[in-house]
Amino acid sequence: MENVLTLIAGRWDAPLQTLQVDLAQAALDEAGAGTEAADWLCPAVACDIPYEGIEADEGEAAVRQYLTDLPIDIVSQPLAGRRKRLLVADMDSTIIAQECIVEIAEFAGKRAEVARITDLAMRGELDFEAALRERAKMLAGLSFDLLHEAWERRISLTPGANALVGVMRANGAYTALVSGGFNYFTRAVARRVGFDMHQANDLEIKDGQITGRVLDPVAGAVAKKLALERLCRELDIDFSEALALGDGANDIPMIQAAGLGVAYHARPLVAAAARTRIDNSDLTAALYLQGYRRDDIAPYLD
Secondary structure (H helix, E strand, O other): OOEEEEEEEOEOOEOOOHHHHHHHHHHHHHOOOEEOOOEEEEOOOEEEEEEEOOOHHHHHHHHHHHOOOOOEEEEEEEOOOOOOOEEEEOHHHHHEOOOHHHHHHHHHOOHHHHHHHHHHHHOOOOOHHHHHHHHHHOOOOOEOHHHHHHHHHHOOEOOOHHHHHHHHHHOOOEEEEEEEEEHHHHHHHHHHHOOOEEEEEOEEEEOOEEEEEEOOOOOOHHHHHHHHHHHHHHHOOOHHHEEEEEOOHHHHHHHHHOOEEEEEOOOHHHHHHOOEEEOOOOOOHHHHOOOOOHHHHHHHOO
C-alpha cells in the first residue's frame, strides 16, 4: 500500500468508534482508493487505514468531508518512511502547556500585556524579534530567582511529552528542543523530558537581576529551520526522515521543511501552512502517526 490514513481520538470522553473508522474507509473507497483492513494501533484511540490509488492529500480531504465537527485528528501520509529519525520540537505551548515569558511577566504585573503581544507574535501579526525584545524589557529588574520559581510552580508538561521523546529515543531517533524563548527553560525542560539537545535565547542577567535585554543573535524562525537542517546533515539523514512540530508562526519554516511537519494545536496561520495538523489529541498523536502502537507507548506515559 502507498499511503496510510490515521484517525486519532482527541478526547477521553469521545473514543474513536468502529463506525467512524468504517465511514473513513467508505470515504476512501468512494474517492477511488483501494483499502486494506483497518489496523487499530490503540483500541478506541487510534486506527490506521492503509490505501492506494489516490494521493495522500486526496484521501485526507475525502475523509474530512465525512467526519466533520468531530474531536478526531485525521492525517494521511505516505506509508514508506513514516518512522522518523529526528524530532525537532518547539517548547512553549507545545512540549509545555504554557508560554514561559507570560508566566514570568506575572511577577512584574505585566501578564496581560505580555500575553497579548505573545499571541500576536505567534499568530504572525508582529515581527518575532521585535516582539521578543519588547516583552523582555517588561521583565527588567526582576530577580533571576523568579525564573526558578516560574519553572517550579507555573510550568507543566503537555500530556504525552515524555512519551513522545522517550519512545522516539528508545527507537534510535535524535531529539531536539528548539525555542524562541529562553534557554533557562529549555535547559530545564530538556533535562526533565530527556531531549538530546536544546536551543533558545539568552536572557541577560546581571547582579542576580534580569536586565530586560535578549542577547544576540535572537533565535527565531530562521534559527529553528537552520537547527533542523544542521541536525539532518550531522545525522546524515534526509529532511523526509525528520518530524517537526510547533504552534506558532516562528515554527512554520521548520514545519514546512520536515518530512512530517505538524501544526500542534496551532494558531490559524500555522495550521493553514502545515501539511499535517493535530488539533484535538495530545502529543502521543505524533507517535501514532509514525505507526507506534499502544504497547510501545504505554511504558512512557505519565
